[in-house]
Amino acid sequence: MNLIDSSVWIGWIRGVENPACRLLGHLLREEAVCVTPLIVQGARSPVALRELEAHFSGLPVVFPRYQTHLDAAALAVEHELPLLTNDRDFMAIADIEPRLKLLET
Numbered sequence: 001m002n003l004i005d006s007s008v009w010i011g012w013i014r015g016v017e018n019p020a021c022r023l024l025g026h027l028l029r030e031e032a033v034c035v036t037p038l039i040v041q042g043a044r045s046p047v048a049l050r051e052l053e054a055h056f057s058g059l060p061v062v063f064p065r066y067q068t069h070l071d072a073a074a075l076a077v078e079h080e081l082p083l084l085t086n087d088r089d090f091m092a093i094a095d096i097e098p099r100l101k102l103l104e105t
Contacts, residue, residue, distance in 0.1 A: 001034050003076045005085035019105030020086050034060040
């Protein structure tokens with residue numbers, strides 16, 4: 001199971017072609033993805049919220065206690081889940097926290 005950062009989900013939903021989005025597509029086909037409820041917080045309207053919920057329905061959910069980059073990293077470490085991200089902040093966190101495993105793209 002792998003935890004996916006919102007930077008990758010946003011790109012995937014928008015149809016962006018990059019290594020992280022391609023890997024996410026593969027992980028989804030392999031049913032190796034979990035989500036957090038945080039992923040729908042960026043919805044800009046009720047319609048967008050329903051669309052996001054449709055994308056994520058049926059995926060396993062990991063419930064966080066907090067809602068920041070550090071907390072997302074801590075959640076991945078706590079549950080021993082590799083994190084797929086496009087956000088350089090997580091790379092900096094992984095440099096100082098070796099238990100944070102980032103998926104290679």
